[in-house]
Amino acid sequence: MERPTHFIPFSTSLEGIVLPEKFTFPFFYEPHTLSRIAAKELQTYLEHQTDFDHNFGLDEHQKGPVIGKMFGVLVVQTASGELGQLWAFSGKLADQNHWPKFVPTVYDMLTEKGYFKTEERVLNALNEKIAQKETAPEGLEAQTNVTVLSNQAAKAIAEYKKLQKQNKQRRADFRTNNPNASEEVLQQLIQESQLENIRLRHLQLEWKEKIESAQATLHQWEQEIESLKEERRQRSAQLQNQLFCEYAFLNRYGVTKNLLDLFEGNPPAGAGECAAPKLLHYAFQHQLTPIAMAEFWWGQSPKSEIRKHQQFYPACTGKCAPILSHMLEGIPMEDNPFLVNESQSKTLEIVYEDAYLLVINKPESLLSTPGKNISDSVYTRIKAQYPDATGPLLVHRLDQATSGLLLIAKTQAIHKKLQYQFISRKIEKKYIALLEGIPQQHSGTIDLPLRVDLDNRPQQIVCETYGKPATTLWKVLRKNSNTVLVEFQPITGRTHQLRVHAAHSRGLNCPIKGDDLYGTKADRLHLHAATLRFWHPIEKKFMVLESPVPFD
Known part of the structure; x- marks a missing residue:
């Protein structure tokens, strides 16, 4: 049996490398040695290739928009037992779906005579027709005519009413100055008033008819445009469903x-265009057995997400989870780490306690509150230890991977008083972190607004449009050869704020060591809530508590 077209034999010796017993869990993994070798061979190709011209932002002299790209490698085995690799990229590369070294997209909507391109031309023609209709002289003239007639009508009616008011005053003055006027004269004044009212109604009716006639012409023009837009909406929806x-x-x-099946009728934009589904689809098409997989970023980091050149990343959950759960059905896979409670044996250390509140030292990897898959948490343990405590208990939270001081209220009244201090930013928290890399400055302020990445929860992204304000003060405590110990003081309390502010290119551009979301996985996340300062609502004094940093 011939090798599939896009099957790439390893150029590196694989002698002594043991195949993994299970396939890579795509949403949280440490790349297998085979995946690292495949990725390195792909990266070598990208460094020297001349097949396409794409500006990844790595060459300051290269022209064109900078677009970094996620690439994927899939280690596969043929029926005869030969190991090889498949390569793929997410989305398009150099504005195309197909390049010789990479597996094709699952569906190529860029085929010139295909359904998408054909319908796209129809939609483009509709767009042009709508644009022409919206700027047509007769339509613009109809809009102007309605406005002009409305203004003329208002002016004419106002002037007549002014004259009518003057005449009314004249008649009133006449009656006052001529108390003995004859009945015949008085009757003439009444008839004069009645005739003016009739003339006003006729004037209003005359202008109303003129305006309605102009509005009818305008409405016909607007209806023609709306009809074209409705046709465009329907065709766009049909095209979208056809693509799905x-x-x-x-x-x-x-x-x-x-x-449509996988996302129950509501797929997110770009679903199916990631590297992982392309790789697996091609493998199953050609009876290749998936062995291991990895994805890495190549190029300059984007403005919103945190992506580092050559760094490995898991598959996105929003776009890929339903697809990959179907595609990997029946394949023995590594254990899902999100289902493993790594903190089961770890204990809570009580740093301070009185009748009203307590401060505990949370170990890293323990949830603050119960999660979707794991119920063990600070909350459940405290609730079990203090069954008579009332209220929400936890005044604030720490990320699962972050260790350090956590403030807990024993009653609902105390919780309310302490939480008010958090909301009004009167509680001071300081964190110690070990960063991978050396910041350019010694201290400063980071202001980068954050919001959740809708396609990849719980990751956060920087977003100037919809992000919530996030501010962090920081200073260097100690520099090492290639790491630095820093103190963070968050002014706001956004999710993953310190982790994003440390890793983002517009922040410190130095991920926290062990940050498996925004940096590189290690033995733990080197982030610790070391200092907590708050006003005791009963003792009426400031409390300052500290916890020693569990890493250097």
């Missing part, structure tokens, strides 16, 4: 499911 149906993914059993 065309994106159908294979699994090892030969079963296909399209995006």
